[in-house]
Amino acid sequence: MLLIVTFLGVVLYRFAQKDIINWFFSTNRKPMILRGARQVGKSTLVRLAAKEMGLELYEINLERYLYLNDIFKTQNTGKIIAEIEGIIGKIKDPENSLLFLDEIQAVPHAIQSLRYFLEDMPELAVISAGSLLEFTLADHNFSMPVGRISYYHLGPLSFLEYLKACDEELYSYLEQYDPHTAMPDSRHEKLLEAQRIFLFTGGMPESVALWNDTNSLETVRDIQRSIVDTYIDDFAKYAKREELARLQKVFRSIPGLVGKKVKYSHISREEKAAVVKAALNLLSKAKICTPIHHSDCSGLPLGAGIHERIYKLLFIDIGLMNTLLGLEWHHIRNLNEKDLINEGSLAEQFVGQELLSSETGKKAPELFYWLREGRGNNAEVDYVMSKGTNIIPIEIKAGKSGSLKSLHQFAYHKKTRKALRFDLNKPSRHTVRAQVSDSNNIFHEVSYTLISLPLYLAGKVGWFLE
Numbered sequence: 001m002l003l004i005v006t007f008l009g010v011v012l013y014r015f016a017q018k019d020i021i022n023w024f025f026s027t028n029r030k031p032m033i034l035r036g037a038r039q040v041g042k043s044t045l046v047r048l049a050a051k052e053m054g055l056e057l058y059e060i061n062l063e064r065y066l067y068l069n070d071i072f073k074t075q076n077t078g079k080i081i082a083e084i085e086g087i088i089g090k091i092k093d094p095e096n097s098l099l100f101l102d103e104i105q106a107v108p109h110a111i112q113s114l115r116y117f118l119e120d121m122p123e124l125a126v127i128s129a130g131s132l133l134e135f136t137l138a139d140h141n142f143s144m145p146v147g148r149i150s151y152y153h154l155g156p157l158s159f160l161e162y163l164k165a166c167d168e169e170l171y172s173y174l175e176q177y178d179p180h181t182a183m184p185d186s187r188h189e190k191l192l193e194a195q196r197i198f199l200f201t202g203g204m205p206e207s208v209a210l211w212n213d214t215n216s217l218e219t220v221r222d223i224q225r226s227i228v229d230t231y232i233d234d235f236a237k238y239a240k241r242e243e244l245a246r247l248q249k250v251f252r253s254i255p256g257l258v259g260k261k262v263k264y265s266h267i268s269r270e271e272k273a274a275v276v277k278a279a280l281n282l283l284s285k286a287k288i289c290t291p292i293h294h295s296d297c298s299g300l301p302l303g304a305g306i307h308e309r310i311y312k313l314l315f316i317d318i319g320l321m322n323t324l325l326g327l328e329w330h331h332i333r334n335l336n337e338k339d340l341i342n343e344g345s346l347a348e349q350f351v352g353q354e355l356l357s358s359e360t361g362k363k364a365p366e367l368f369y370w371l372r373e374g375r376g377n378n379a380e381v382d383y384v385m386s387k388g389t390n391i392i393p394i395e396i397k398a399g400k401s402g403s404l405k406s407l408h409q410f411a412y413h414k415k416t417r418k419a420l421r422f423d424l425n426k427p428s429r430h431t432v433r434a435q436v437s438d439s440n441n442i443f444h445e446v447s448y449t450l451i452s453l454p455l456y457l458a459g460k461v462g463w464f465l466e
Helices: 017-025 042-053 068-073 077-088 108-120 133-137 159-166 168-176 185-201 205-214 217-238 241-257 273-285 318-325 329-333 337-343 346-357 405-414 455-464
Strands: 003-007 010-014 032-035 056-061 097-102 125-130 150-153 289-295 306-315 368-372 379-387 390-396 418-423 428-437 443-454
Touching (some): 010 159, 010 205, 017 042, 032 042, 042 097, 042 125, 056 077, 068 108, 077 108, 108 125, 159 168, 159 205, 185 318, 185 329, 185 346, 185 443, 205 217, 217 241, 217 318, 241 273, 241 306, 241 318, 273 289, 289 346, 306 318, 306 368, 318 346, 337 346, 337 418, 346 379, 368 405, 405 418, 418 455, 443 455
Parallel strands (some): 032 125, 032 150, 097 125, 289 368, 390 418
Antiparallel strands (some): 003 010, 379 390
16 A cells, blocks of 8 residues: 655655554554654645545644643543634544644644544544654643553655655566575666665655656755755744754764764864754654664674663754765766775665655654774674564665774674665675684684665565565
8 A cells, every 4th residue: 555645746656654553443543643754645644644544634733723722721622623624624524534634843732632632532533643752742741641652753755655656667676586496686776866866866755756746856956955944944833042043063073974973072062062953853753853772782682782871863854964064976876896895885874765765754763883892803784673572683885895994893792693784786695704704813703694685675675574
């Protein structure tokens, strides 16, 4: 089941609709809050999901009715519904209707009141959408209705969703591709070309729609600048005056930090680490960036072994990232494999964004990396994920397997038997044998299966880990 989203008459497909439909028909349905940054398509997701199910949609944008905060504060469901119906009309058939509270962060007490819809009107499905919720909640002391509401996390379009919109034939090929068969050179080259364009357009719905409609990368960049300005304008709405300049500075710094261990002094030498950290935490909660924590990877879940102070960052979208970095199409188009894979942050952002998008859903997506720091004995694995009971290290690196020293170290210390590498070559699989030295300079032999994948398959790693 797919969600059809339209921008400028262009049809975009999202893979989230099946989850929204399952939520609606669940016997244990709770009011839902759609989480995600501004302009990732949350509102359109709700509208088209309601249309697909044949529901009567009752939609209200709470930013236009700020006075309703006092009504929601009463926690009286009857009074709340009566006031809402005065704006959008009477809800005649609750069981076949969907009440959509958009921009819920603008009316904070509406968040708290969601639990009472579950208790007093369980027959009415209630879904809300909001961005920058934590900016609002930081200024309010009420408790969240834990256990009485559900969440769904939505990000930008994945590369596969982008292909679905812009190259239906190539999308169909990739969806039907058998990972155990050889890929033709012609398909591989076309996919590499499409993925390179995606590095510029990114996955924000309006950017993808404009590219599909106009084939003008200049127009896409104009929209990306507009989206960036919208985010900055949002800070003025929800941040305290003394925080505003700091948030803007940190926001603009994140694209340059992708792939690097975060050091607060690299963001601002004038301010204390604690206030820079607080700004990063707010932007992370608002889904504008995602922290990738170092995990010692000693067991599952990987999150149990994280080091809170050691992390790197991913930006919300690679297209917006390049906008803030000032990278134009000719820069991205002319990057050779070495520059793209080994020396830049573009490939790391792309792979991380794809891995996170593959986990979109009820749980906030998580990703980790592994770092070992020591005199003359440093090692870093770009990402680490789990598959069943296995811990899988992931490197983004061009070159032969002999250059994968960090993967060798990880395989030795964590006893892993399988690893992933992303580059620009066609899919392959082979056994790696190498020698690694321990802290006493004693050499040990390590052996593991290395699965090498082209960047464009980053969202489909599950195929290759069976």
